[in-house]
Amino acid sequence: MPTQTAAQRRQVARIEYDAFLATCPSRQLVDRISDKWVTLVLPALADGPQRYSDLARRIAGVSQKMLTQTLRSLERDGLVTRQVTPSVPVRVDYELTPLGHDLMQLLSAIKHWAELHMDEVLEARATYDGAAR
Amino acid sequence: MPTQTAAQRRQVARIEYDAFLATCPSRQLVDRISDKWVTLVLPALADGPQRYSDLARRIAGVSQKMLTQTLRSLERDGLVTRQVTPSVPVRVDYELTPLGHDLMQLLSAIKHWAELHMDEVLEARATYDGAAR
DNA sequence: CGGAATCCGCGCGGATACTG
DNA sequence: CAGTATCCGCGCGGATTCCG
Numbered sequence: 001m002p003t004q005t006a007a008q009r010r011q012v013a014r015i016e017y018d019a020f021l022a023t024c025p026s027r028q029l030v031d032r033i034s035d036k037w038v039t040l041v042l043p044a045l046a047d048g049p050q051r052y053s054d055l056a057r058r059i060a061g062v063s064q065k066m067l068t069q070t071l072r073s074l075e076r077d078g079l080v081t082r083q084v085t086p087s088v089p090v091r092v093d094y095e096l097t098p099l100g101h102d103l104m105q106l107l108s109a110i111k112h113w114a115e116l117h118m119d120e121v122l123e124a125r126a127t128y129d130g131a132a133r
Numbered sequence: 134m135p136t137q138t139a140a141q142r143r144q145v146a147r148i149e150y151d152a153f154l155a156t157c158p159s160r161q162l163v164d165r166i167s168d169k170w171v172t173l174v175l176p177a178l179a180d181g182p183q184r185y186s187d188l189a190r191r192i193a194g195v196s197q198k199m200l201t202q203t204l205r206s207l208e209r210d211g212l213v214t215r216q217v218t219p220s221v222p223v224r225v226d227y228e229l230t231p232l233g234h235d236l237m238q239l240l241s242a243i244k245h246w247a248e249l250h251m252d253e254v255l256e257a258r259a260t261y262d263g264a265a266r
Numbered sequence: 267c268g269g270a271a272t273c274c275g276c277g278c279g280g281a282t283a284c285t286g
Numbered sequence: 287c288a289g290t291a292t293c294c295g296c297g298c299g300g301a302t303t304c305c306g
Contacts, residue, residue, distance in 0.1 A: 027194075030169075030244060038167075039166070053267070065300075076261040078257025090268060099250060120211065128208070196280055201288080221287095223287055
């Protein structure tokens with residue numbers, strides 16, 4: 001008589017498996033990097049320090065919630081610094097750290113690649129969709 | 134007497150604004166590239182053609198639904214090709230196109246960067262969390 | 267100005283079952 | 287083996303409101 005049902009054994013296997021994934025360092029960073037807003041915020045900081053409101057305007061389409069959330073996680077990961085100037089009204093500047101500058105260059109390369117090859121992708125989509133119909 | 138309430142004007146502005154974003158080509162590709170599974174599938178194809186089941190095993194953690202969905206979108210965008218061998222059982226191989234190979238190199242660079250600097254990020258997180266508490 | 271807090275819809279994505 | 291189809295939870299992220 002089995003002490004576990006098949007469903008229970010599957011459940012246990014899944015948990016151990018997830019634990020293995022959690023301990024894989026690169027996977028954690030890949031998840032963070034492959035974030036919609038991260039890939040837009042970092043290149044936006046390429047030209048030096050930016051104010052919060054400037055970022056919000058440049059990355060048109062982002063809500064303050066997502067912008068703040070993204071900046072906090074980037075600060076936590078040591079990729080950007082947050083500089084508060086206690087004037088009236090308050091002024092907050094964000095700047096890339098050396099580490100963040102490294103990553104920004106990689107993401108900017110992808111952004112540049114996207115702009116270069118967008119037409120080829122659009123063409124491929126048209127062909128694919130046309131053949132299917 | 135205004136013909137629109139403030140809420141209505143805001144709504145109109147939002148729609149025109151979204152339309153502008155939709156016509157921005159690079160944004161569409163950035164959205165596609167900054168996909169959790171895309172950044173894992175493309176590097177997995179770096180060593181040449183891979184069978185569906187091989188990919189499922191290498192990218193441990195992906196469901197068939199997500200793997201299939203990701204491969205379909207990559208095929209549609211002209212980044213991978215799908216080769217069906219009608220044997221018994223069926224065999225399906227996926228391979229990078231020249232365009233996909235280009236992008237794969239950029240994503241592999243990011244994956245490599247993540248593996249290299251994961252320790253620094255973990256250290257920054259520990260410092261950040263420690264200071265906050 | 268630069269957030270924090272709250273509410274909430276809906277779409278991503280996992281689990282399961284079935285097919286050629 | 288390589289999918290397709292269906293159900294469904296839950297977390298992402300937008301909208302709104304309030305604060306220092």
